[in-house]
Amino acid sequence: MSLLEQAGLAALRRVEPERAHRLALLALRAGLAPAPGLLSSDRLRTRVAGLPLPNPVGLAAGFDKNAEALLGLSRAGFGFVEVGAATPRPQPGNPRPRLFRLAEDSGVINRFGFNNDGMEAIAARLARRPRDMVLGLNLGANKDSADRAADFATVLRHCAEHLDFATVNVSSPNTERLRDLQGRDALAALLGGVIEARDALPRRISVFLKIAPDLDGQGLRDVAEVALAARVDAIVATNTTLAREGLRSAAASQAGGLSGRPLFDRSTRVLAHLSGLTKGAVPLIGVGGIETAEHAFQKIRAGASAVQLYTALAYGGISLVRDIVEGLDKRLAAEGFASVEEAVGTGRDDWA
Template identity: 70%
Template sequence: MKLIERAGLALLQKTDPEQAHGLALRALRLGLSPSAGTMTSDRLRCQIAGLELPNPVGLAAGFDKNAEALDGLSRSGFGFVEVGAATPYPQPGNPKPRLFRLTEDKAAINRFGFNNEGMVAIGDRLAKRPANMILGLNLGANKTSDDRARDFAQVLAHCGAHLDFATVNVSSPNTEKLRDLQGKDALSALLAGVMDANSGLAKPIPVFLKIAPDLDAAGLADVAEVALSSGVAGVIATNTTLSRDGLHSKHKGQAGGLSGQPLFERSTRVLAHLSDLTNGDLPLIGVGGVGSAEQAYQKIRAGASVVQLYTALVYGGISLVKEITGGLDALLARDGFQSVADAVGSGRKDWL
């Protein structure tokens, strides 16, 4: 990390978390953030659901909710970028404060509540996206909707023409009863509607399902069964957790979803079990607590084809992307893997 980025990061960490988030996005829009360019190598190049990626390290949804900083993100070194979540209609989200930095735990708690400008405004920005990036959108439902399953399909139908992939997000803990849609029957019906909307696009795209890390064994088995039968391209494991085990920060009691380092073990175990339940036949994206090359590598060895991160940027800055991709390349080489795909699931048993 360069001195100027280190100084900027120190300043942001003394600022209100949501305001700091806004400043980071503004820096990306203005081209003031470090630009790593395309981070790739023969070993790092990989594929998921037919998407050809320069490297397996992606940006998770939630950082750029309104697709405001696409140009800057396209130059930041990520192999792929997910923005959103987007809902059919704009909504302000939950009252502030709603984002808390847990510095001692290298974590964050948020209860944003799908605050976004709605699919029309977001779709207009997606239509002007850079061509040199793999870009996805996290699909959400309005809090006041009387048919949340329809909301997901509606956002995909409106924005899908400008995307490389989309994610059905039924795992945010900050919209009341949203996680109820992870139940077997409700999830099957929801995904049927989304896949129908996808088939109506001029060029259908891969659709992923994002799940919570707090599912019990039966719930995870149901998700695996539905995912395999629904036609989704893969599963993102996992979203934030409601667990507060082992936290030290004064903010540990705040309501919302916990992300960052404390989530790593829980989310990786869910990932490995899902990989086991699907016999490695369903592409998985590992997210939750990735803050180093070693952690990215562990997700891949547990069964992930690619990984995503977000909260670690709060503590490591955007240059962390270059650090993780370079370190991952070295770890793969160290262990004799010629590609990311060769390493996928090679250490799954360690997490079961």
Template identity: 65%
Template sequence: MRRGIEKLGLVALRRIDPELAHGLALKALHSPLVALPGPVKSARLTTRIAGMTLANPVGLAAGFDKNATAIRPLIRAGFGFIEVGAATPLPQSGNTKPRLFRLTEDAAAINRFGFNNDGADAIVARLARAHRTIPVGLNLGANKDSANRAEDFARVLQAARDHIDFATVNVSSPNTEKLRDLQGPMALAALLDGVMQVRGSVPVFLKIAPDLTDQDLADIAKVAEDARVAAIIATNTTLDRIGLRSIHAGEAGGLSGAPLFEKSTRTLAKLHSLTDIPLIGVGGIGSARDAYSKIRAGASAVQLYTGLVYGGLSLAARIAQGLDVLLQQDGFGSVADAVGTNTKDWL
């Protein structure tokens, strides 16, 4: 019954502007009519990463709750951990609209938001009021017109560090001009050094793009190890447009959803062969089988966002429950036992 209501809601939301629909979905989370199952738990699903214990390895990717306005209901939505943001030091409106496009035929989306957010002060204030019963992290960003973008990441973390369980350095969004240049080894090392100096005890994650060469990945792995990054999130959205069918395929911005699955998983597997740093797999997850493939390719945990557009918020719980079954079927006693058991097939 509840799943039927959710499906009707998804149909209705897909008939209106995607950014407006997203805003309505966030507001609906606060309604008592929305059924939230709480964290999905089992001994097999319990996952440890970066010093955190997760009830299950299914996380919410940054971008869904940019301004940390729905933390409490999202905590009860079946996720093992959630990430909000990205937050920049100062509020900014982002790029002009329209800037979010549904590619329904491709089960995908293209966005060019440009780090629109309420700014660190407002977001941190909401994080401070949140009752965190699962790990909650913050995606760190830089203002578009900043004179020192690397310094922006440290400023946001310094403001938020007492109210979060992890922080993610996001240098992989394609929608802020020259931001991805910070993935170069020298620039990235300097940026991470500044962030590490102010992190306190907060684990720092690094989110990378899928549009990287093998040499880029090797350089990033080395820099991340030297900086003692706690985890790498692989990956953000792609600029690739191969094989898309939607009329929106030519829109500028980052592509997410099903078409990203193979590219992001291949990047994940390559990283797993390069470093012992725990990896979080993101990109194109729409089912338990997809999440399981990421784990076996090398991910210790996964995140999703665009899949929720097509599968609804109940997707998180359904994926976690399905993962439990898949692990059991293949004789794995834990998520950790399955990590990287199929990496070679992606190389």
């Protein structure tokens, strides 16, 4: 990390968290953030859900909710980028404050509640996307929608022409009763509608499903069976957690979803369990608590074909992307793997 980035991060930590996040996005838009460009190698290049990735390290949804910093993100070293969540109509989300640093735990709690500019504004920005990036959109539902399941297909139809993939997000804990859509019958109906909308598009894009880390064993089995039956292209495991074990930070009691280092073990165990349930029939994307190349490697060993990060950027800066990508390349080489694919699932039993 450069001295300039260190100074910038130190300054941002003295600012209210949501305002600091906004300033970080503005820095990316202005070209003030590190921009290593394409990071790849023969070992790192991979294909997930039909998408050719220069490397398997992606940006998770939520960092750039409104697709405002696409150029900066496309130059930051990610193998793929997911923006959003987007809902049909703009909505302000939950009252502020709604983002809390847990510095002692290297974590964050948020209760944003799908605050975003709505699909029309976001689609206009997606239309100006850099063409040399792999780009996806996290699909959400309006809080006051009469038919939340239909909202996902609505956003997909409106934005699909600008996307490489779209993620159905039924796992955010910050929209009341949204996680109820992870139940077997509700999820089957929702995914059926989204896949039907996707299949009617003039160009096929990949559809992912993002799940919560708080599902019990039966809930996880139900999700796996429904996802396989619906033929989603990948499952993203996992979103934030409502659990609060072992936290030291003063903000630990705040309501919302917990992300960052405290989520790593929980989300990786869910990932490994899901890998066992799906038996390679659908690619998995590992998310939750990744701060280092070793974390990314362990997610891959647990069953992930690719990984995503977000919270660690608040503590390690955008240069962390390069550190993780290059470190993962070296870690794979040290273990004798000629490709990412060779390593997928090799340590599943260690985590399951």
